[in-house]
Amino acid sequence: MIGNVAFFWRGLASLCLLSSTATAFYLPGVHPETFEKGAEVPLKVNALTSTKTQIPRDYYRLPFCQPEGGPNMASENLGEFLTGNKIQSSPYHINMLTDVYCQKLCQVTLSKLQASKLKLHIKYGYHNNWIIDNLPSAAIGLGQKGEQRKRYAGGFPIGFTATDNGLPYIYNHVNINIDYHGYELGYRVVGFAVEPLSVAHRFQGGYKWVGNSAEGMAKPLDTCSTTSHLSRDDIALSQLVQDDEEIIYTYDVIWHESPIEWSSRWDVYLSEDHLVPAQVHWYSITNSILVVLFLSLLVISILVRNLRRDIDAYNALAALADEEKDEEADETGWKLVHADVFRPPQQQPMLFCVLMGSGAQLAITVMMAICLSAVGFLSPARRGSLMLAMLVIYVLSGVAAGYLSSRLYKAFRGRHWQVCTIMTALFFPGMSFGIFVFFNLILWFLHSVASAPFLDVLIVAAMWCGVSIPLVFLGAYFGYKAEAIEFPTVTSTIARAIPPPPNFFLQPRVGMVLAGIIPFVAAYVELFFIMTSLWMDQFYYVFGFTLIVYLIMIITCAEVTVLLVYYQLCAENHRWWWYSxxxxxxxxxxxxxxxxxxxxxxxxxxxxxxxxxxxxxxxxICFGMLMVFGMVGSMTCLWFTRKIFATIKVD
Structure with a gap:
């Protein structure tokens, strides 16, 4: 017994550690790129993002410098398009190990419309998201105490609003800091951070650059040096955003040698430089496990004790002669509903089957996606890979949806199996696709890069109609061909009347509302980090913890639901399908x-x-959670009721 417990805890620790060890290697398809000294290192720009609006924008819709001949789109997969990525080339010229000082990029004279756009985007806190060698740009800024610090997620801001006068200023100079590690064949990029600065540039001697002449590129600036890198202390005046303002964009490139290996360069991004200690996740997991253990002991103690007593009493009473039974007290408890407990749901049995099948499909999708992420198959280095993987897994899991919904519908003796199968194939995917298309049209109208191209929308629709729906019908075919689910008791023709609940807490609506608190509390801390990653552009990659929390939620949902259904049966309420x-x-x-x-x-x-x-x-998302955990609770209770009613003798 002690050995089994030790094995369990070792396995649990190993599972948690997957979230950190998975970041130390890369799978085939993500190869390191080695540069020779002086070789060009491309800098790419992604969409502008803001946590305040959640509407990504095209980088070149704002008055920034463009490369000669216009920007080129980087090759992207379906997942990148669906997650709002739009990666393009940039005009920045960077060469391996070559520092750059005060390099002029271009000059832009703001029109009234351009100034208005810039002010609006600065107000809404839009950030640049740059990429070098597949590494996202960290942001170098000042902390609350004035110290320099790095932020590894969310990019760096395009500007700021002054606290003293409320005026908008643009970051028109960037110090591009790149860390490299030397190898036998050359050098590899292992770090990338940008320090944005705002400086009102002016030329020496009062020279005025029209912005499209080569002469201006050679003229020296009074506001930065060609021999030393620009710092905050060198700035006398920041660059204001206003109509007809002339903005000169400049940049420095600073190379730093680093001991970090290429295989470990993502670690600091995924841990946010240890901004959130790993102990927070460990404490959360420990507390959740304690909740599960306590709940398991409670459920076992209540159910085992009560069920053993009930079953012994029922079977002893069944063994008595008829005249002796009359002398015994009337039967009470859950045995009284033996002729009704497996009666199909009184309301919407087909909808119940559809939701159960859809819940199974989603549960498999989430489990597979978390497991693949935990072992490193879905790396953040592959943008959009998680979205694409979930889409593919969900489509292929249609077999499970069709199978479960058909098995239940056959057990309920439903006659419209074709309608049930079609509803399973269309209900949740159709609702999700409808919401996606609705938002996509609005985002397209707002000129947001979050709107997926029409071709990609067609690809998603083709995956749904050409793969998912046929697989749902395939699963339903096997489900209807399989033997019907056998129930240990015979259902009567007339339904038994349900007495009023004996107390407030046994009212079905009360149980439905309160039952979800325990699983929610068990996952509360991890849910906070997931929400932060989802809506605040933070990296999330501790999927080992996520997997454990997901399993904990499944276990707590099952245990709480079984306990509440048992008490409902004891109160002679046989309508447990929707309740569970x-x-x-x-x-x-x-x-x-x-x-x-x-x-x-x-x-x-x-x-x-x-x-x-x-x-x-x-x-x-929450509707999907309803189906997943609702399916878990109902399937557990189906197993539970079949077990307990199979142990009693019924006339």
Whole structure:
């Protein structure tokens, strides 16, 4: 026994450590790039993002410098398009180990419209997202105490609003800091950070650059040096954003040798330079495990003791002669509903089967995606890989959805199996696709890069119609061909009347609402980090912890629901199908309530689209949680009721 417990805890620790060890290697397809001294190191720009609006923008829609001949699009996969990535070339010229001092890029004279756009984007806190050798740019800025610090997620701001006069200023100079590590064949990029600075540039001797002449590129500036890198202390005046303002964009390139190996260069991004100690996740996991252990002991002690007593009493009474039975007290408890407990749901049995099948499909998708991420198959170095993997897994899991919904519908003796299968194939995917297309049209109207191209929308639709729907029908075919689920008791023709609940807590609606609190509390801390990653552009890669939390939520949902269904049966309430579904599924309700409170952390703009995006997608996520955990609770209770009613003797 002690050996088994030790093995369990060693396995648990190993599972948690997957989240850190998975960052130390790269799978085939992500190869290191080695540069020779002086070789060009391309700098690419991604979409501008803002946590306040949640609406990504094209980098070149603002008055920034463009490369000669215009920007070129980088090759992107479907997942990148669906997650709002738009990676393009840039005009910055960077060469390996070559420092650059006060390099002029271009000059832009702001029109009224351009100045208005810049002011608006600075107000809404938009950030640049640059990429060198597949590494996102960290931001170098000042902390609350004036110390220099790095932020490894979310890019760096395009400007700032002065606290004293409320005027907008643009960061028109950047110090591009690149860390490199030497190898036998050359050098590799292992770090990338940008320090944005705002400086009102002026030429020596009062020279005026029209912005399109080569002469201006050679003229020296009074505001920065060609022999030393620009620092905050060198800046006398920041660059104001206003109509007809002439903005000169410049940059420095600073190379630093680093002991960090190429295989470990993502570690600092994923840990946010240890901004959140790993102990926070460990404490959360430990507390959640303690909750599960306590709940398991409680459920086992209550159910085992009560069920053993009930079963012995029922079987002893069944063994008595008829005249002796009359002398015994009347039967009470869950045995009285033996002729009704397996009666199909009184309301919407087909919808119940559809939700159960859809929940199984989503549960498999989430489990597979978390496991693949935990072992490193879905790396953040592959942008959009998680989204693409979840889409593919979800489509292929249609077999499970069709199989489970058909098995249940056959057990309920439903006659419209074709309708049930079609509903399973269309209900949740159709709702998700409809919301996606609706938001995509609005984002396209707002000129946001978050709007997926029409071709990619067609690809998603083709995957749904050409792969997912046929697989749902394939699963339903095997489900209807399989033997019907056998119930240990015979269902009577007339349903038994349900007496009023004996107390407040046994009222079905009360149980449905309160049951989801325990699973939600068990996942609360990890949910906070997931929400932060989802809506605040933070990296999240501790999927070992996520996997454990997901399993803990499944276990707690199952245990709480079984316990509550047992008490409902004891109260002679045989309508447990929907009750069990909503008991465990109410975790989604508490998650949605939490998302309403958490929304304040975004400091979101008052744009209607921001509210629609946030609450629309959170509703979709929570509805998915309802189906997943509702399916878990109902399937556990189906197993539980079949077990206990198979142990008693019924006339």
């Amino acid at each position: 579904f909503f008991c465990s599924g109410s975790t989604a309700m508490w998650t949605f309530c939490y998302s309403i409170i958490w929304f304040k952390q975004l400091e979101a703009s008052r744009m209607l689209m921001t509210y629609l995006l946030y609450f629309g997608y959170m509703f979709l």
